[in-house]
Amino acid sequence: MQVSVIVTIKNESGMVLRLLESLCSQTRPPSEVIVVDGGSSDDTVAQLEGWASSHRLPLRILVESGANISRGRNVAIAAARGTIIASTDAGVRLASDWLEELLRPYADGSGEPDHIVACGFFQPDPSSVFEMAMGATVLPALADVRPERFLPSSRSVAFSKGAWSAVGGYPEWLDYCEDLIFDLRLLARGCDFVFVPKAIAYFRPRSDLRSFFQQYFRYARGDGKADLWRSRHLLRYMTYLALLPGGLWLATAGNPLGAMAVLFGAIAVLWSPYRRLFTATHGLRFSERLRAALLVPVIRVTGDVAKMLGYPAGLFWRWRHRRAIPASRS
Numbered sequence: 001m002q003v004s005v006i007v008t009i010k011n012e013s014g015m016v017l018r019l020l021e022s023l024c025s026q027t028r029p030p031s032e033v034i035v036v037d038g039g040s041s042d043d044t045v046a047q048l049e050g051w052a053s054s055h056r057l058p059l060r061i062l063v064e065s066g067a068n069i070s071r072g073r074n075v076a077i078a079a080a081r082g083t084i085i086a087s088t089d090a091g092v093r094l095a096s097d098w099l100e101e102l103l104r105p106y107a108d109g110s111g112e113p114d115h116i117v118a119c120g121f122f123q124p125d126p127s128s129v130f131e132m133a134m135g136a137t138v139l140p141a142l143a144d145v146r147p148e149r150f151l152p153s154s155r156s157v158a159f160s161k162g163a164w165s166a167v168g169g170y171p172e173w174l175d176y177c178e179d180l181i182f183d184l185r186l187l188a189r190g191c192d193f194v195f196v197p198k199a200i201a202y203f204r205p206r207s208d209l210r211s212f213f214q215q216y217f218r219y220a221r222g223d224g225k226a227d228l229w230r231s232r233h234l235l236r237y238m239t240y241l242a243l244l245p246g247g248l249w250l251a252t253a254g255n256p257l258g259a260m261a262v263l264f265g266a267i268a269v270l271w272s273p274y275r276r277l278f279t280a281t282h283g284l285r286f287s288e289r290l291r292a293a294l295l296v297p298v299i300r301v302t303g304d305v306a307k308m309l310g311y312p313a314g315l316f317w318r319w320r321h322r323r324a325i326p327a328s329r330s
Helices: 015-024 044-053 069-079 098-102 129-138 161-166 178-189 209-226 230-252 256-280 286-320
Strands: 003-009 032-037 059-063 084-087 092-094 116-124 157-160 192-203
Touching: 003 015, 003 069, 015 032, 015 044, 015 092, 032 044, 032 069, 044 059, 059 069, 069 178, 084 161, 098 116, 098 192, 116 129, 129 256, 129 286, 157 161, 161 178, 178 192, 178 209, 209 286, 230 256, 230 286, 256 286
Parallel strands: 003 032, 003 084, 032 059, 116 192
Antiparallel strands: 084 157, 092 192, 116 157
């Protein structure tokens, strides 16, 4: 079985090398690795070329200046020789058995390759207390996942080249949330999504609030562009603009129901992050665990504010480009 691993990059100097090193150590080596650079202004391409000349990994480097992530992935897949495509991202480190695990659904003969999507998992790879708090706040643990409803990130997923072609590839009109739209297209085609929890891609969470805010603003803007998760975003607006102010007003007026509502709301929102954080920070000093705990609500509120600002920006973009987006694309 010919398997092509695809990666898109832009200005990933240094970061992409740990991905390539983890690909070199795979228990099941890929048939080829195709890296598409979207027009890096640093020495990313030079590093790739230098690395390729000194390693035996079957690496192909393509440059597509100006390409967004969707376009880069489509270019890589179109150039791929493999019948199975395994997708990942530049900023990750792959478990040594990542590809072997990801290919199990295709190897066991349980279905037609063109109808199987292997859904790998991802875990945080933090290097600081802040990143530990970030990972616990925004990323699900394995215990949180419902396999029958899990939609994979394209940092750890495999599908056939035939399936990619049948659904028209990744949506190049989207710069964020493109992998979710691609997943939904595959679901609509009738593909079987197989959760593969041991196919793990490790990646570093954002290391500061500014970059995190920017990331979640873009994610929510992508939701607005693609017209996704209306009810989720509406609930967030209701919580911050009506329920929370109402509860605080009742509490300051001396009504215990207001204080109870705010308390139970906070518990409901922060319970899972704190549960994950308790495990992630095991073995750290008390001061470090306390700092991480105090960061969780700050990170959560920052992400929610970013989403509330990003979503209408995406909706406005969608309205402006409404004639250029056929209904079937969303």
